[in-house]
Amino acid sequence: MSKIVFIGAGAMAEAIINGLTKEEKVLPAQIHVTNKSDIDQLEHLKQTYNVQIVCEEKKAITEANIIVLAMKPKDAIDAFGEIASYLNEGAMIISVIAGVSIQTISTHLGTRPIARVMPNTSAAVGLSASAVSWNDLVSEKSKLEVIDILEAIGSVKVVDEEDLHVVTALAGSGPAYLYYFAEQFEAAAVQHGLTSADARQLFIQTMEGAAQMLKKGDVEPSELRRKVTSPGGTTEAGVEQLIHHKVDEAIFACIDAAQNKSRVLGKQYE
Ligand SMILES: NC(=O)C1=CN([C@@H]2O[C@H](COP(=O)(O)OP(=O)(O)OC[C@H]3O[C@@H](n4cnc5c(N)ncnc54)[C@H](OP(=O)(O)O)[C@@H]3O)[C@@H](O)[C@H]2O)C=CC1
């Protein structure tokens, strides 16, 4: 199995490491991590997942078969400059950086196999909805290896690179929208007398049940909704408010803004 080095040790890197080590597809001894300056976070990852910290001399980077780029887009160009001369010729890049294109990575890190991935933080519980796109230099064997890694943290779809912008808007950022709904539904239920704990548990179970029903795939979402909505009943009253407050427009605007931001970030740091 490959030696993997994470450049960047924040929320996304930790979620992937958490998922990977839980699945035991990659041994902690094969995973190395580095960041810019937060030693405490590196220590936390070492203590929690038993992974290795990249030392000053960067030997681990030179020996790595897979380099995972997990820094913010604004830090990418500096980070590329810091690692470029240490990469070995055959090393494959897996980038989770939002927006930044394979072409940009190639310009800074050389012509090499590059997979651009959009995971989400549910990787920490093995439920990331990931998508991947790659350049022609990624061999069939390496593609299978990338898919294997991504399947260890959830589901994976292979998409055109252009589609990663909307994937980012929908699935990369997606958990945050659902957490926002969780916050708001919980607050609303508390206002009407439930405890936070009860409201949260009921909402989580409701999301989980609805997700399972959708996942069965035999009934369209609109039909599932119809089955809940008794004429003249409570759901109808609730949904009328969602329509009245233009929640549909808010959702279209949300996805449009997020996918557009992905494009802007890509251009800004190319
Ligand atoms: N969070 C999410 O839900 C998702 C994030 N992504 C993408 O993942 C990437 C990381 O996001 P996230 O984990 O949330 O960000 P964080 O801010 O949590 O982590 C960023 C990490 O990058 C490190 N870093 C910054 N500069 C360098 C450098 N020059 N060399 C090495 N490491 C460096 C930081 O180190 P230090 O702390 O020391 O400054 C930190 O460990 C982003 O590009 C984002 O678009 C993709 C999908 C989902």
Ligand SMILES: O=C(O)[C@@H]1CCC=N1
């Ligand atoms: O907010 C962001 O830019 C990153 C990319 C997807 C999720 N978090």
